[in-house]
Amino acid sequence: MGVKVIIPTPLRVYAGKRDSTVVKAGTVGEALGRLTTEFGDLRKHLFTEEGKLRSFVNVYVNDEDIRYLAKENTPTKDGDTISIVPSIAGGSSPVHRCCRRSSTLSFRACLCRQA
Amino acid sequence: MATAPTLKMSTEVAQKIRQHGAETYPHECCGALLGRDGVDGNDTTASGVQLPIREILALLPLVNRRDDSPHNRFSVTAEDVRDAEKAALEKKLDVVGWYHSHPDHPARPSQYDLEHAWPWYSYVIVSVAGGKPAEMTSWRLSDDRSDYASEEIAIRDHAAR
Numbered sequence: 001m002g003v004k005v006i007i008p009t010p011l012r013v014y015a016g017k018r019d020s021t022v023v024k025a026g027t028v029g030e031a032l033g034r035l036t037t038e039f040g041d042l043r044k045h046l047f048t049e050e051g052k053l054r055s056f057v058n059v060y061v062n063d064e065d066i067r068y069l070a071k072e073n074t075p076t077k078d079g080d081t082i083s084i085v086p087s088i089a090g091g092s093s094p095v096h097r098c099c100r101r102s103s104t105l106s107f108r109a110c111l112c113r114q115a
Numbered sequence: 116m117a118t119a120p121t122l123k124m125s126t127e128v129a130q131k132i133r134q135h136g137a138e139t140y141p142h143e144c145c146g147a148l149l150g151r152d153g154v155d156g157n158d159t160t161a162s163g164v165q166l167p168i169r170e171i172l173a174l175l176p177l178v179n180r181r182d183d184s185p186h187n188r189f190s191v192t193a194e195d196v197r198d199a200e201k202a203a204l205e206k207k208l209d210v211v212g213w214y215h216s217h218p219d220h221p222a223r224p225s226q227y228d229l230e231h232a233w234p235w236y237s238y239v240i241v242s243v244a245g246g247k248p249a250e251m252t253s254w255r256l257s258d259d260r261s262d263y264a265s266e267e268i269a270i271r272d273h274a275a276r
Contacts, residue, residue: 009200009209010235044260045234056231058193065193086196086233091143091181091188092217093225 001078003031007042008084014041028059029072031082046084058085121267122212122237122253124171129270133248135176136216136241142185147175147199148212148237169211169237169266175199188227189215212237212253219244222252224263232256237266 002022007015015021021038025031032053036043046057053059059066060083066074076082135144150171177195181188191199191213203210213236217223222242224232232238234256242249253266 008233010233013235041258056233085193087193088145088191088196088213088233089181089189089231090213090215090228090238091184091225092220093187093227 003076003078004081005031005035006081006083007035008086010086011042011045011084014045015039025076027072027076028061028066028074028082031076032059032072056087056089058087059083060085120167120169120255121269122169122171122239123269123271126270126272128171128174129251129268131174131176132214132239132241132251135174135214136218136243136248137246139179139185139216140243140246141218143179143181143187143189143216143218144176145179145189145191145213145215146177147191147196147203147210148214148239149173149175149199149203149206149208150211151208152211171211171237172208173203173206174214175202186218187220210236212239214239214241216241216243216248222250224254228254229256229260229263232260232263234258234260238263239268 002024004020004022006020007018012019016039021035023031023034025034032046036046046054048054053072061069061074061076062081066072132146135146138144148171150169150173152169177191177199179185180190180192180195196210199210217240220242222240224238224240228238237253237255239251239253241251251268253268254263255266256263
């Protein structure tokens with residue numbers, strides 16, 4: 001018995017194609033730490049390089065959003081379920097002359113990226 | 116992945132995405148792509164290797180939640196994502212990606228798209244120029260989050276299964 005962590009569809013490929021796993025953890029932070037220790041490739045998709053949860057990663061404990069609880073310090077107990085739920089965002093950016101020139105994806109090489 | 120993935124959709128699905136982009140112009144539209152992901156037993160290489168295939172079988176148009184900047188941003192909340200997953204489950208499908216429009220911009224992912232993308236999902240972008248839908252492309256985020264890979268869109272009248 002432990003805490004069940006439900007892995008969202010887009011990340012299952014980094015977790016041995018599993019849709020959930022069970023970890024021993026007293027807080028959400030501990031649970032996510034154990035999860036990313038077990039499945040190291042998940043880390044960069046859940047956390048920024050500074051180790052903070054990415055803004056479009058939403059975490060629920062038994063359907064309660066941890067942003068309204070104690071965030072990653074939210075306590076967990078055996079039998080709880082942690083769900084990782086994506087939110088989706090995007091949109092166009094200003095198109096610079098150098099980007100517009102190419103019909104292929106060029107923003108990585110584009111020097112105006114910082115503009 | 117050795118072989119570039121292909122995203123299949125019917126003419127009707129492609130038309131609905133374009134139409135949604137035209138309807139919300141000059142704002143960005145967004146929605147969920149519901150379908151199946153796997154290999155296509157009928158579509159093999161000469162050596163008999165099954166090709167990875169993903170097929171869009173239904174759409175779930177969504178409301179763009181970015182009402183502060185809807186002309187160049189879109190947002191789908193976690194609650195909307197959960198609703199989309201439920202809708203997919205009812206149809207015995209999966210949410211395999213998301214679509215959005217780029218009003219008066221090319222159908223290429225922006226830096227903002229890259230920073231906010233999830234792996235595995237297909238991101239379909241339709242360019243809408245002056246209110247008229249134009250080029251449509253699809254992309255997937257690389258495993259290391261550094262770039263997108265282009266995904267070929269195969270539009271067929273109806274992909275019989």
